[in-house]
Amino acid sequence: MDNEQVDVVIAGGGPGGLNAALVLGRSLKKVLVIDEDRPRNSATLRSHGFLTRDGASPDEIREIAREQLKTYPNVTFIKDVVEDVERKNGLFIVKTKNGKMASGRKMIFATGMKDHLPDIPGLDKVYGKTVFHCPYCDGWERQHDPIALFADGKALLPFVKLIFNWSKDLIVFSNGPAGITAEEKKQLMHYNIQLIETPIANLQSTDGQLENVVLQNGDSIRRTGGFMASTGEQQGSSLPARLGIRLNDQHEYVTGQHGQTEIKDLFIIGDAKNTFTSLVGAASQGYEAAVKINGDFAAENWADGLKTTSH
Known part of the structure; x- marks a missing residue:
């Protein structure tokens, strides 16, 4: 793969990156997907909310996706990490952690977010099994259960309101001062939701x-x-960010429509722009970005053909 030139380089092989690769592959584009194979949802036993794959494991979904992409020889994968990117002469020059080089006319970042769980002893044993982040993924299985809700600050009350949809048996653990207003505490009391600010020893x-x-x-x-x-x-x-893409107050990359960034031909999709997108949401964004990219290629190639003809 040294110095290989492709149409599109995709950094990240989750549902967003893979769906973009699928659509671009079917559009006859030469695509390179670079992925370290350390997905954010690796702790999750079952994924939910993805039509036709509800209840499947994330590993199973990735395996099916990669197997289906074998139909398209113009889509290739390497297990690696994009370590540096430079824009030069209309190309994105990519260098990987393992020293590989490649270049693409357009590039998609589908690198997502990395979780850094709070230092609560025992949390690692339950996260992704009976303690979760996304209620749309796992709320059904926990309906009416005695729920521990871990939150503090501005996120606390909005998250309580959301989880209250699945279970009314809630206790909020802020693991220290909750950092909410007296009015917010009053609302919790109204719904008989106990707030415990005592630090947690373990789960x-x-x-x-x-x-x-x-x-x-x-x-x-x-x-x-x-x-x-x-x-x-x-x-x-x-x-x-090193290329110049701005981050918003939630530390998400700022993009316009279809994941297009302020840098021409550079796209960002999935959790990197939305913090938490869900499998089906990320796949949808991958589809959308790929359609936009192929449309751009079509317009550019058409214009180039006219220039050649005119000469």
């Missing part, structure tokens, strides 16, 4: 099943499921 579980939230004062509170307002998410790649 007790058996085989991934949450059983108790143990506080530093020794109290042990039974809960069988949980949701986290934040997973400490951070951008999976800083390269778009």
Whole structure:
């Protein structure tokens, strides 16, 4: 792959990147997908909300996608990480962690976010099994359960309102000062939702099943499921920022329609622009960006042909 030139380089092989590769491959474009194979949803046992794949594991979905893409020899993959990108002479010159080089006329970043979970002992044993981030993915399975909701600050009350749709048996654990207003605390009391600001000592579980939230004062509170307002998410790649793409207040990359950035021919899709997009949302954005990119190619090639003819 050294110094290989393709039509489109895609950094990231999640549902957004893979769906973009599918549409571009079917559009007769030469596509290179570079992915480190460390997906954000690796801790998830089952994915939900993706029509025809509801309940499938993320690994299964990726395997099916990659198998189907084998139909298109113009789409290739390497397991690697894009470490540097330079825009030069109308091309995106890409260098990987393993020292590979490639260039593309257009580029998609589908590098997502990386989670940095809070330092709560025992959380790693239950996250993705009985404690989750996305209620649309996992709320159905936790309906009416005794839920521990981990949140603080401005995100606390909006997240409570959302989770309240699936279970009214909520206790909020802020793991220290909640950082909310007296009016917000009053609203929680109105709905008999207890707010516990005592720091958490650990989460007790058996085989991934949450059983108790143990506080530093020794109290042990039974809960069988949980949701986290934040997973400490951070951008999976800083390269778009180094290229000049702005970040908003939520540390998401700013794009226009179809994922097009302020840099011509550079697109960003999925969690990198939305923090949490969902599998089907990311796949949809990959489709949309790919259609826009192929349309741009078509217009550019048509214009180039006219120039050649005129001479």
